[in-house]
Amino acid sequence: xxxxxxxxxxxxxxxxxxxxxxxxxxxxxxxxxxxxxxxxxxxxxxxxxxxxxxxxxxxxxxxxxxxxxxxxxxxxxxxxxxxxxxxxxxxxxxxxxxxxxxxxxxxxxxxxxxxxxxxxxxxxxxxxxxxxxxxxxxxxxxxxxxxxxxxxxxxxxxxxxxxxxxxxxxxxxxxxxxxx
Numbered sequence: 206x207x208x209x210x211x212x213x214x215x216x217x218x219x220x221x222x223x224x225x226x227x228x229x230x231x232x233x234x235x236x237x238x239x240x241x242x243x244x245x246x247x248x249x250x251x252x253x254x255x256x257x258x259x260x261x262x263x264x265x266x267x268x269x270x271x272x273x274x275x276x277x278x279x280x281x282x283x284x285x286x287x288x289x290x291x292x293x294x295x296x297x298x299x300x301x302x303x304x305x306x307x308x309x310x311x312x313x314x315x316x317x318x319x320x321x322x323x324x325x326x327x328x329x330x331x332x333x334x335x336x337x338x339x340x341x342x343x344x345x346x347x348x349x350x351x352x353x354x355x356x357x358x359x360x361x362x363x364x365x366x367x368x369x370x371x372x373x374x375x376x377x378x379x380x381x382x383x384x385x
Contacts, residue, residue: 256367
């Protein structure tokens with residue numbers, strides 16, 4: 206028995222499979238490039254978040270060191286104390302200062318568990334009313350202590366350059382001009 210031979214006319218093929226394959230390859234390339242771009246963006250976001258977190262930790266550490274400096278049992282800061290500003294500074298003054306100002310007018314904190322973060326702080330006194338110290342006026346009895354308010358602003362800088370500022374108000378009672 207003889208088999209019938211089928212003849213395929215090569216000239217009638219138009220290359221549709223090749224065209225579909227190239228379109229699919231183009232789509233896969235676009236998807237791959239998008240995935241790489243998204244991964245790169247996620248890496249940058251994570252690095253910036255980590256840098257800002259380190260800067261925040263540094264600023265918070267500087268704030269804690271500053272409040273320990275003016276805690277009871279320590280001498281009161283004065284114009285000879287590094288990082289102490291004897292006058293009240295304008296609100297949000299730290300937004301217009303640069304690293305050079307901080308280097309010249311603040312106290313650097315160097316013990317930050319070996320991390321590569323820069324931190325410093327500035328203390329201001331007084332911060333209430335017209336610049337006068339606030340006194341508790343008691344009726345009768347012994348005189349009340351004088352309360353001094355210090356605004357402490359700390360700046361932390363992460364290894365990537367992120368800068369974070371934190372502030373607190375610290376109240377310190379003084380009895381007869383002696384620290385208590």
